[in-house]
Amino acid sequence: MYQNQSVVQRTADSVLSTNKVLRNTYMLLSMTLLFSAVMATVGVTMQVSYGAALVADIVAIAMLWFVLPRTANSATGIPVLFAITGLLGFGLGPVLSYYLAINPSIVMTALGGTGVIFLGLSAYALTTRKDFSFLAGFLMVGMFVILGAALLNIFLGIPALFLTVNAAVILIMSGFILYETSQIIHNGETNYIMATASLFLSLINLFQALLQILGAFSGDD
Amino acid sequence: MDWLKIGSALFLVAMMVLIFPQMRKAVKTAPKGTAKDWQAFLLPVIGVVLFVILLIAMVR
Numbered sequence: 001m002y003q004n005q006s007v008v009q010r011t012a013d014s015v016l017s018t019n020k021v022l023r024n025t026y027m028l029l030s031m032t033l034l035f036s037a038v039m040a041t042v043g044v045t046m047q048v049s050y051g052a053a054l055v056a057d058i059v060a061i062a063m064l065w066f067v068l069p070r071t072a073n074s075a076t077g078i079p080v081l082f083a084i085t086g087l088l089g090f091g092l093g094p095v096l097s098y099y100l101a102i103n104p105s106i107v108m109t110a111l112g113g114t115g116v117i118f119l120g121l122s123a124y125a126l127t128t129r130k131d132f133s134f135l136a137g138f139l140m141v142g143m144f145v146i147l148g149a150a151l152l153n154i155f156l157g158i159p160a161l162f163l164t165v166n167a168a169v170i171l172i173m174s175g176f177i178l179y180e181t182s183q184i185i186h187n188g189e190t191n192y193i194m195a196t197a198s199l200f201l202s203l204i205n206l207f208q209a210l211l212q213i214l215g216a217f218s219g220d221d
Numbered sequence: 222m223d224w225l226k227i228g229s230a231l232f233l234v235a236m237m238v239l240i241f242p243q244m245r246k247a248v249k250t251a252p253k254g255t256a257k258d259w260q261a262f263l264l265p266v267i268g269v270v271l272f273v274i275l276l277i278a279m280v281r
Contacts, residue, residue: 134254140244
């Protein structure tokens with residue numbers, strides 16, 4: 001009897017802690033998305049060059065790899081996360097300026113589409129409570145192959161490869177959303193700052209890939 | 222070749238170098254999914270594919 005009570009108590013504690021991580025992650029994610037959108041607007045208004053955007057992306061990724069893991073367990077992690085998401089938003093400036101100039105509706109469609117995909121996948125992971133930890137290897141290999149193909153296409157410039165890479169990014173980022181949400185549910189990820197960073201990266205990559213695909217198929221590109 | 226292409230290429234190479242150890246670890250340690258697990262993954266992915274096709278049809 002006492003043992004059963006202990007198990008129930010531990011399960012209840014686990015559910016409460018999961019809910020707390022999930023709630024904090026979604027709250028921080030919405031704030032960072034808002035901040036990133038503001039920084040993207042700044043990037044568009046300032047008409048930043050592709051070079052400046054690349055520098056912003058490099059600084060953001062360097063902070064993500066080397067600074068965030070060291071600060072994620074302290075209050076310093078939050079300003080670091082805002083700096084990263086702000087820089088990544090700012091880095092979207094030239095791409096957004098380009099599509100806003102040729103067809104603004106593509107940007108709105110990509111934005112809405114990203115939102116629907118994220119909400120749909122999150123709802124699926126949350127309602128089924130399926131453990132997607134088996135996806136880790138597949139997603140990392142997929143990401144590695146995508147980076148290799150993107151690298152190759154910088155020199156080859158094949159439009160079909162460009163579209164294939166963007167389509168693959170959409171699929172892999174969808175997988176990452178399912179994986180990360182299930183990690184939070186099953187206590188695989190207990191740090192909401194790291195969880196937010198991971199979901200933010202999936203969202204921004206998903207948005208950019210969707211924007212490129214819609215741009216290519218709209219006939220305006 | 223302009224410096225932007227070289228910068229982008231170096232950035233991607235750096236990303237690949239950083240991801241490689243994590244990828245190797247994930248491949249070695251991640252649990253293997255059953256056919257049912259993969260089905261549960263493919264279902265929402267097919268949904269995403271159909272939704273993207275719908276979005277493409279909307280902008281064409």
